[in-house]
Amino acid sequence: PSKVRQTRVLCLCCTTGFQERNSIEGPGTQRGGFRGASGGFGQSLSMCVFISTVTYVPPPPPDDEEAIFAHYQTGINFDKYDQSIVEVSGLDPPPAILTFEEANLCQTLNKNIAKAGYSKLTPVQKYSIPIVLAGRDLMACAQTGSGKTAAFLLPIVAHMMRDGVTASCFKEQQEPECIIVAPTRELINQIFLEARKFVYGTCIRPVVIYGGTQTGHSIRQVMQGCNILCATPGRLMDIIGREKIGLHKVKYLVLDEADRMLDMGFGPEMKKLISYPSMPPKDRRQTLMFSATFPGDVQRLAGEFLKTEYLFVVVGHAGGACSDVQQSILQVAQYSKREKLLQILQSIDRERTMVFVDTKKKTDFIAAFLCQEKIPATSIHGDREQRERETALRDFRSGKCPVLVATSVAARGLDIENVQHVINFDLPSTIEEYVHRIGRTGRCGNTGKAISFFDNGSDGHLAQSLVKVLSDAQQEVPVWLEEFSFSVHETGLSVPRGSVLTSVDTRKNYEGRGSTNPGGMRMSYTASAFESWD
Structure with a gap:
C-alpha cells in the first residue's frame, strides 16, 4: 500500500481568493508552483494542511548523448588545484x-x-x-x-x-x-x-x-x-x-x-x-x-x-574553505536581515544566488518576501514534496528563478553551474556547515562570492572559527570580528568543548606514514551536532 503522510505546506494564493491544492495528484495536476509559475511563489500568504499520497514518479533522465555528457566549463583558477598540499x-x-x-x-x-x-x-x-x-x-x-x-x-x-x-x-x-x-x-x-x-x-x-x-x-x-x-x-x-x-x-x-x-x-x-x-x-x-x-x-x-x-x-586545507570564494562577514542584527538581503539582491541583479536560512518555515517566507519585491525566487527544503524540490532546482538551474532559498538539505554536495553568490541569511550552528554552504560557489576553479550576516547575539560561538577560516583562505578578516572573537575568548565563551579536532589520520600506528607533501594544514573542526534532516 502507498504511504500516506500529513504535510504542512505554505500555500501562496492568487489575489482572487484561496486556492486549495489537490490532495491526490492526477495526470493534469501541476505541483511545485503557485499562481501557475512552477517552483516560484505568488503574492498572498495562506496556510493549509493536506494529506498527500506519495505517488510521484520522477521524469526519466535524458537519453540523448549530448544531454548525458552535458557539463560546465572549469574556471580560470582550475590550475590552482595543483598547488594543493596532499597528505596520504x-x-x-x-x-x-x-x-x-x-x-x-x-x-x-x-x-x-x-x-x-x-x-x-x-x-x-x-x-x-x-x-x-x-x-x-x-x-x-x-x-x-x-x-x-x-x-x-x-x-x-x-x-x-x-x-x-x-x-x-x-x-x-x-x-x-x-x-x-x-x-x-x-x-x-x-x-x-x-x-x-x-x-x-x-x-x-x-x-x-x-x-x-x-x-x-x-x-x-x-x-x-x-x-x-x-x-x-x-x-x-x-x-x-x-x-x-x-x-x-x-x-x-x-x-x-x-x-x-x-x-x-x-x-x-x-x-x-x-x-x-x-x-x-x-x-x-x-x-x-x-x-x-x-x-x-x-x-x-x-x-x-x-x-x-x-x-x-x-x-588542501582539511575542513577549510576554498580560496576561490571571496568571503564577506557583515554585522547585521536579526531585525535588519530582510532589508539587507533585499539590498544585496537588487545590487547583483539576476545573478544566480543561493540564500541559506535556519528553518524550513523561513525558506518559504523569505522566498515569498522576495517575490513580492519583484525578485524571482524559489525554495527547497524537506517539507516540499520531491516533485516540488526537483522543479525548484530545475527553475534555479535554468535561470527562471535566479534566487534559491534553502535549508541545509541543499548545502551538501549540490553541483549547480554558475552559482555566483551564496548568502548566509542565518549562519549555521557549526563552522563545518559554513564551509559546505559557501562551497556551493567557487567550484571547479570558478570564482564566487559568499556573504554572511553575523548577529552578535546568536552567532558569537562561530567568531573564532570564522576568523581562522578566513585567515586560512587568505581572506580579509574584519576588525570588528577579530575584536569580537577576542572578547568571546576572554569571557570563556569560545568554541564549545570538543568542537576542534584534528582532521588527519587518527590511527596512531599510521600517523605520518606514507605522507606526501607533509606540512600541510592539520586542523579542522568537528561535525555539526545532530540536526534534523530536511
Whole structure:
C-alpha cells in the first residue's frame, strides 16, 4: 500500500481568493508552483494542511548523448588545484598518477571521460584513483567541488568493465556489484547522472532510488537490471527489506558525505547495512568514504566500515574553505536581515544566488518576501514534496528563478553551474556547515562570492572559527570580528568543548606514514551536532 503522510505546506494564493491544492495528484495536476509559475511563489500568504499520497514518479533522465555528457566549463583558477598540499597516511600507498593515461583505463572509458569534459586530474583524483584501482579501502577528504565523485566512480567502473557484470532484468532479485550511498536525494541523483556518463556505451547499468518518490517506481527501476545502485539510506534499506536487492555480490561500497550521514542520524542504517547477513564482510569488499570534512569521531566510527589498513587522503586545507570564494562577514542584527538581503539582491541583479536560512518555515517566507519585491525566487527544503524540490532546482538551474532559498538539505554536495553568490541569511550552528554552504560557489576553479550576516547575539560561538577560516583562505578578516572573537575568548565563551579536532589520520600506528607533501594544514573542526534532516 502507498504511504500516506500529513504535510504542512505554505500555500501562496492568487489575489482572487484561496486556492486549495489537490490532495491526490492526477495526470493534469501541476505541483511545485503557485499562481501557475512552477517552483516560484505568488503574492498572498495562506496556510493549509493536506494529506498527500506519495505517488510521484520522477521524469526519466535524458537519453540523448549530448544531454548525458552535458557539463560546465572549469574556471580560470582550475590550475590552482595543483598547488594543493596532499597528505596520504597508511601503509604502502600506491604512487599518485598525473594523467588519465597513467591509469591504464580501457578505450571506452577514456572516450567517455573526454566526452564528459575531463581533461586534467584534480589532486583528489590523482591520489584516489590509483588507491581504488589497487583494491585498497580509502577515506578521502577534499574541498567541495574538487572532483571527489569521479575519483571513486572512474576506478570502480574500470574494475567492473574488466571483471564483467552479471545483472539481468529476468532476475527476481537484483544483485548489484556496487552500492553508493549519500545522505540527500539531490546529491545521490547527481552521482547517478555522473555514473551514466562513465558507463555510456557499456552493459553496466546504474540505478538511482530515493525517498519522496513512489516505492513501486524504485522497485521497477531496480528490477530492470542494476549493477551500480545509487541510493539514500532510508530507501535503500526499504528495498533491501522487500528482498528486491541482494547483497551477496557487492564488491564496492561507497559512502559519500559520510560524515554528514552520521551527523544526520543515519548511523544505525549504515551499521545495519554492513551487518546485513548477505553483505560481504569488510575484508571481502572494498569500502570507500568521501567527504569534505572528516573529524576524528567520524574516523573512529569508520573503523567499523573500513579495513584496518585503509589509506587516508587529505587534500588542501582539511575542513577549510576554498580560496576561490571571496568571503564577506557583515554585522547585521536579526531585525535588519530582510532589508539587507533585499539590498544585496537588487545590487547583483539576476545573478544566480543561493540564500541559506535556519528553518524550513523561513525558506518559504523569505522566498515569498522576495517575490513580492519583484525578485524571482524559489525554495527547497524537506517539507516540499520531491516533485516540488526537483522543479525548484530545475527553475534555479535554468535561470527562471535566479534566487534559491534553502535549508541545509541543499548545502551538501549540490553541483549547480554558475552559482555566483551564496548568502548566509542565518549562519549555521557549526563552522563545518559554513564551509559546505559557501562551497556551493567557487567550484571547479570558478570564482564566487559568499556573504554572511553575523548577529552578535546568536552567532558569537562561530567568531573564532570564522576568523581562522578566513585567515586560512587568505581572506580579509574584519576588525570588528577579530575584536569580537577576542572578547568571546576572554569571557570563556569560545568554541564549545570538543568542537576542534584534528582532521588527519587518527590511527596512531599510521600517523605520518606514507605522507606526501607533509606540512600541510592539520586542523579542522568537528561535525555539526545532530540536526534534523530536511
